[in-house]
Amino acid sequence: QVQLIESGGGLVQAGGSLSLSCAASGRTFSGYTMGWFRQAPGKEREFVASINWSLRNTYYADSVKGRFTISRDNAKITGYLQMSSLKPEDTAIYYCAARRGAVTSLQSNYNYWGQGTQVTVSS
Numbered sequence: 001q002v003q004l005i006e007s008g009g010g011l012v013q014a015g016g017s018l019s020l021s022c023a024a025s026g027r028t029f030s031g032y033t034m035g036w037f038r039q040a041p042g043k044e045r046e047f048v049a050s051i052n053w054s055l056r057n058t059y060y061a062d063s064v065k066g067r068f069t070i071s072r073d074n075a076k077i078t079g080y081l082q083m084s085s086l087k088p089e090d091t092a093i094y095y096c097a098a099r100r101g102a103v104t105s106l107q108s109n110y111n112y113w114g115q116g117t118q119v120t121v122s123s
């Protein structure tokens with residue numbers, strides 16, 4: 001059974017920073033791309049960022065480009081999302097996901113999902 005477990009969410013003031021982690025377990029993730037998505041209250045889940053296994057390719061949503069940084073530690077089978085210059089509109093439940101293949105923003109292409117972690121940005 002594959003499990004992705006997010007951590008690091010919380011409450012932060014606008015302009016602040018927060019770092020999320022996604023720990024994978026249950027099988028080897030060699031060759032897997034990891035992605036982050038988020039769902040704000042009353043809105044559909046949307047793509048945030050993605051990084052491939054080799055760390056050579058990253059892909060960001062325009063709304064977070066320049067403020068968020070995705071990374072991973074393959075030895076620890078853990079992905080990270082460093083968020084800075086946070087805005088109230090970044091408030092959402094953040095999910096990590098994994099797929100075998102290239103970076104993509106398409107949710108349907110991801111096979112494994114975490115339960116999510118809440119990020120709240122106060123104004």
